[in-house]
Amino acid sequence: MKQYVEAVKLNDLFTSRNDSDDKRIGDIIIPLTDFQEELSGAIVLVGVPQDEGVRRNGGRTGASKAPVAIRKTFYKLTPFYNTTNQRLSIENLRIFDTGNIRTDGVELEEIHKRQREVVRKLLQLGALPIVIGGGHDIAYPDGAALGDGGQPLGILNFDAHTDVRPLIDGKYAHSGSGFRQLLEDDTLTIGRFCEFGIQSFAVSAKHIEYITNLGKSIIFYDEIRETGNFEHSFLSSLNYCSNSGSNAVYVSFDIDAVTSAFAPGVSAPAGIGFTADELCKAAELAGKDSSVKIIDIAEVNPIFDIDGRTAKLAALAIAYFISGVAQR
């Protein structure tokens, strides 16, 4: 296991102010070096620095740089937060960082295999993994790792795109095929699956048909806007997934579901989409739901980012997720 992971180098990512009156997340994060540790209730970051799936899908590369960019801004955040009824600290949670899956010179299918194995191990140890992509093909190993536990999977994909393109001859996974791979992996049992935020002019009729024929759910961006109530829409979809007959829900955040004004640094920027506030609210709600066993955040592309705006937003989404977990 350990050979698949390159340990996090905290010093490269964070410079402490050494101010006990103003601690940052980087001051309280714990590098995870041993996969034997008891991790029950702990949060564990895992980076997957690759964009080979994006390249295969004809997209613009750069997402491989996201795990470092997101961590740098995440570590600078303060571990304090406010909820409606209380002001809390996330210092009491145990937050680990495993570092990154080794991806250099490794074929994508092998990266996925490693990722699946590492995440599965973390889940077995009782941890709640937050996987930081990388292209959105990280969805397949993330979902599969949770599904390997045997329970029927509930999957919520927060995304502008359905990502259910077929593989070529059942091979050659890419950033637009992750959920198809999950749906067609015979070793897994997929319960409820919801595509949340799909944009009208970024989806093919055939892919819609594919999903609905499987009895799975699609909530269009336009439908969500029609309700005028993002929070209610997201909660409905999350609850739908939680009611899978199991407690194993995987929530995947593709940052390109957020409109490019708020998330310019992505592989495929969107002219419309969710706001920064909405992403953070969704992340917090996912954190509060104790059925949620793993999340990931994909498609941040620092090369096209503007002044770190998108990496910062991803970092905030992670912080809001953790604040949700603290409220469980």
Added chain:
Amino acid sequence: MKQYVEAVKLNDLFTSRNDSDDKRIGDIIIPLTDFQEELSGAIVLVGVPQDEGVRRNGGRTGASKAPVAIRKTFYKLTPFYNTTNQRLSIENLRIFDTGNIRTDGVELEEIHKRQREVVRKLLQLGALPIVIGGGHDIAYPDGAALGDGGQPLGILNFDAHTDVRPLIDGKYAHSGSGFRQLLEDDTLTIGRFCEFGIQSFAVSAKHIEYITNLGKSIIFYDEIRETGNFEHSFLSSLNYCSNSGSNAVYVSFDIDAVTSAFAPGVSAPAGIGFTADELCKAAELAGKDSSVKIIDIAEVNPIFDIDGRTAKLAALAIAYFISGVAQR
């Protein structure tokens, strides 16, 4: 007629994936080469690649590049969409592209004359033109072409600015004078005219006076925000224009009515303004209203755009308009 138009070169604008499961608008668009064709109910794109009116108005040029930039992103969209009650395809509509009005080395007044003639012809053939500017002076020939049909015109201008600056000695049209030209063209009958979205600190008291003295309507941006209901505000103004005693309504979208976070690539960026969602909603509502006989979209400036954000938004607005038409 044909000599005024440079036919669209689809291959320069769009590379098909040749994937029958994932068609794009570029796969279904039909180049229009013959102005004798029966076009009843058809949608026809017309580009006007010029920014001479912007230059004359002291603005920053670049809008001449918009027709190509917008088409490139428009063609990549999928022709599928979702409405509140149904999931539809726009494949059943006939969508043509005539290419661009020839503007190279042509004086602005002559460009306007050509544009008016081409658009009038398309209207006579029963088409619903979508004119892609260019500077906002395209408003004059667009409105005039519809008015040439003899019916009283209803005009809705979705804009941060009133664009009713006087011409100098009745000549020298520019991007800030289009609606004044329409209001003062004796060959036209202007019924209802509504300026929608005008920003408080981007309009002169005299221009307000000019419009209200003519008995025309101004809906300020601040008033729309005060209602807290964009959709209701826009529909009220659209219905006001439809009730012109005729069914000839022209809706003009100046992309600078959208705030620069969502539309950075414009001649005159706005610190406040509508959201991307609101523009798309307005376009869809205009599409649904069968009184609307022509729209245009002006002032996209690719030179100042960020990663194609504004061109993409304009493309989405066109797609939403078409989805509205499909619901007629």
Added chain:
Amino acid sequence: MKQYVEAVKLNDLFTSRNDSDDKRIGDIIIPLTDFQEELSGAIVLVGVPQDEGVRRNGGRTGASKAPVAIRKTFYKLTPFYNTTNQRLSIENLRIFDTGNIRTDGVELEEIHKRQREVVRKLLQLGALPIVIGGGHDIAYPDGAALGDGGQPLGILNFDAHTDVRPLIDGKYAHSGSGFRQLLEDDTLTIGRFCEFGIQSFAVSAKHIEYITNLGKSIIFYDEIRETGNFEHSFLSSLNYCSNSGSNAVYVSFDIDAVTSAFAPGVSAPAGIGFTADELCKAAELAGKDSSVKIIDIAEVNPIFDIDGRTAKLAALAIAYFISGVAQR
């Protein structure tokens, strides 16, 4: 007094169109050269072109360029505006510009002293100062100048950050310490103090404690979003400050309370935050409240701005504030 101020050079900042039908704020602004003038009810701009406090706080410099950048766009605005019930002009108000506090080669503490003296003088003459920073350490001299009048101060800080960091050995002020300096200045009486818009992951638990232990108020960004009613939230906080047992309220706008999509050009960009509309609404509400005796706007950083977006937003906020004053 006059030796502390470098007079505004209108010609460097504004080129008039000389169009009496389309006046701009630059056409009606009055340079203020004499600090003996009767200024009762007049609005006076004061620039503070420094970013030494930002540098000391470890931030990225550039805010020293804000007073020029904001004025250039502010002067181009039209002095007309629309309110819910009426369309008004601000031409009837007397709007002065003093120019900038001299800061070149001057130590920050001395700049603060000069600023405090100039602003105090303007207040004594009956003016309503609008101070344009500069780093947010301008808050200390601004608040202090108002407090020097002897009345208990009401302070509303519109900000993502609390800015109550301690000084080192009681010295070495910086852009994160302004409100601490105010709270700990024995020559002042602080009545109500409200931090409005504080972001959960950008504040330390100790600083929260410091403020609440003093009996002061913090309204978190998340709490405001939870209400779903920005205007109501802001008005509540404003009214809370107005009820200080005096009529001396100071409102400080840190532009980084606005999310970076709308305000990219700031010292410390925020991944979430208020919208451009909300900033302008807050400014207008502050203008309408006759308890408000001074405002400032801080942290615009033109070096990191995108196409002048943030400077334009600051200019609009000032215009909306003035339109509010016109409604007093």
